[in-house]
Amino acid sequence: MAAALLLAPACGNGDDEPSPASPSPTSSPTSPASPTSETAGAPRITMEDFAFSPDDPEVRPGEKVTVVNKDSAAHTVTATDGEGFDTGSIDGGESGTFTAPSEAGRYAFVCTFHPNMTGTLIVR
Numbered sequence: 266m267a268a269a270l271l272l273a274p275a276c277g278n279g280d281d282e283p284s285p286a287s288p289s290p291t292s293s294p295t296s297p298a299s300p301t302s303e304t305a306g307a308p309r310i311t312m313e314d315f316a317f318s319p320d321d322p323e324v325r326p327g328e329k330v331t332v333v334n335k336d337s338a339a340h341t342v343t344a345t346d347g348e349g350f351d352t353g354s355i356d357g358g359e360s361g362t363f364t365a366p367s368e369a370g371r372y373a374f375v376c377t378f379h380p381n382m383t384g385t386l387i388v389r
């Protein structure tokens with residue numbers, strides 16, 4: 266019985282590169298569009314997909330409201346009463362502001378460019 270010596274040519278481990286062991290625990294699915302940090306209490310209205318969100322924002326009398334247009338088209342927030350408030354035209358990707366009426370109540374508003382975009386500002 267000739268024992269076959271298996272000559273394992275112990276390969277010179279010339280490749281001693283440190284394995285990039287980065288067990289990155291991707292636990293949270295990174296959302297591509299992280300919402301910008303909102304100041305607590307600061308009311309804001311988003312225009313997206315030709316709609317206001319929320320479409321019934323609640324604000325305080327005389328409060329400054331930020332309006333963010335996420336569409337590519339220009340929009341406005343314009344009180345239908347005429348003398349309530351008006352952001353004027355806000356280009357796509359831009360933002361604007363308006364000041365809420367000083368009297369409590371419900372104020373319907375609309376986008377003057379797209380009359381089907383409507384909402385109601387609730388001042389209380």
Ligand SMILES: [Cu+2]
Binds near residue numbers: 315378379
């Ligand atoms: Cu519009």
